[in-house]
Structures are given as structure tokens and as C-alpha cells.
Amino acid sequence: MAAGDRFDIALTTSTAPVSAFPEFAGGLTTLPQPLMTTRVVHIMNKKWADYIPKFDAAVRKMRADGHLAKLLAAR
Numbered sequence: 001m002a003a004g005d006r007f008d009i010a011l012t013t014s015t016a017p018v019s020a021f022p023e024f025a026g027g028l029t030t031l032p033q034p035l036m037t038t039r040v041v042h043i044m045n046k047k048w049a050d051y052i053p054k055f056d057a058a059v060r061k062m063r064a065d066g067h068l069a070k071l072l073a074a075r
Helices: 046-065 067-073
Strands: none
Touching: 046 067
């Protein structure tokens, strides 16, 4: 495929909506179910240590009020 200057299939994360690629709109498809899901771990440098409690609190709040579930369901 590389020699033919083309590709047949490209996979991208669910955080990149099809609308982000208008030039390919006719050929892009969003699958109804993900091919795979995985756990995400955020690693922050010592420089950003003050943000860790804020980040953790934001995620906990989103879980508690259902916002995180809505975001994950939208993919």
C-alpha cells in the first residue's frame, strides 16, 4: 500500500470525531462498538504535582454526577 501511495484502513481513537476530517467525510466510518478499550493512566511530571489533586477531584466529581458516564457513552 505504501508503494502504491494509498492506504485502505486507518484506525483512530474515539476522541477524534469524523467531523474533524471533512476532507475524508465520504470515506470515514465510525464503528458502532469499539474494537478495544483500555484503561488510561495519567502520569504527571513533578512540575505539575499541584494539579494532581485538582485532576483527581474533577474525575471523581464527573463520576459522581454521571457526567463521565455520559461522555464515555457518547463515543
